[in-house]
Amino acid sequence: MNTPIPPLSQRLRAATRASHRRLERSPIMARLSQGRNPALADYSALLAALANPMAEFDRAIEAGLNSHPDAPAYRPRSPLLGADLAALGARPPAPGPPGWRPRGPETAGVRYVVEGAALGGAVLARQLGQRFGPRADPACAYLRIGEGLAPDHWSLITAWLDAYGSRRPEHGAAVIAGAVKAFEQIEQALEDP
Numbered sequence: 327m328n329t330p331i332p333p334l335s336q337r338l339r340a341a342t343r344a345s346h347r348r349l350e351r352s353p354i355m356a357r358l359s360q361g362r363n364p365a366l367a368d369y370s371a372l373l374a375a376l377a378n379p380m381a382e383f384d385r386a387i388e389a390g391l392n393s394h395p396d397a398p399a400y401r402p403r404s405p406l407l408g409a410d411l412a413a414l415g416a417r418p419p420a421p422g423p424p425g426w427r428p429r430g431p432e433t434a435g436v437r438y439v440v441e442g443a444a445l446g447g448a449v450l451a452r453q454l455g456q457r458f459g460p461r462a463d464p465a466c467a468y469l470r471i472g473e474g475l476a477p478d479h480w481s482l483i484t485a486w487l488d489a490y491g492s493r494r495p496e497h498g499a500a501v502i503a504g505a506v507k508a509f510e511q512i513e514q515a516l517e518d519p
Contacts, residue, residue: 334491334498335484338438341502345509346442352516359450364457366465370414373468375515377407378422383436383508390433394490398482401475403440406468413465426511428504431497434490435504439512441483444472 331337349355354372357364384402391397408418428436451469454462476482491498 331491331495331498333484333488334501335438335487337491337498338435338487338502338505342439342505342509345506345513348513349509349516352513354516359453364454366414366458366461369454369462369465370411370416372516373407373411373414373465374416374419376468376512377404377411377418378425379508379511379515380404380407380440381421382425382427382511383440386428386433387437387440390428390430390437393430394434394486396489397434397437397486398479400437401471403468403471406471410465410468426507428507431494431500432504432507434487434497435501435506436508438483438487438501438505439508441480444475445480448472 332340350359354368354375357368358372381404384404387400388402391400411418447469451462451466454466454469472479487501491501
């Protein structure tokens with residue numbers, strides 16, 4: 327008897343659980359989200375660290391949308407990161423050397439990571455607002471992107487991923503590999519912000 331394969335969104339969650347926990351425990355995220363004496367400079371460092379990976383992710387997702395015409399609409403994150411850095415009086419870092427460029431089914435995994443970050447971003451934006459008050463507001467567009475999305479956006483993303491996984495089960499491993507690699511890219515960027 328064949329055991330049914332779990333939906334792709336569940337497999338993605340399981341495959342990235344450890345990476346997600348490592349990111350939450352990274353020194354900069356711990357300072358910002360767990361109240362360990364955060365400063366706006368920490369937030370600026372986080373945004374600067376995310377700028378290059380997010381630019382790569384935006385390019386990959388936007389290019390990959392041609393392969394996924396049924397994917398929910400995507401709003402690039404890089405412009406928001408740049409605007410937030412400017413609001414903090416910082417400049418985006420110079421583009422780094424070309425790194426990993428997700429392709430094909432990997433882009434769906436990257437999308438899973440980027441869209442999931444919008445959920446966590448909303449929580450972090452509230453925490454920054456409580457800590458720094460109105461000073462943080464003009465610099466939280468990236469974190470607050472979820473507020474501008476449909477209330478059921480995450481459900482739309484997971485439904486799209488699950489439908490894609492059902493329609494193209496042979497792509498499941500590549501989608502998961504893309505999500506894991508996206509987390510690795512973020513972890514690497516946050517190692518030395």
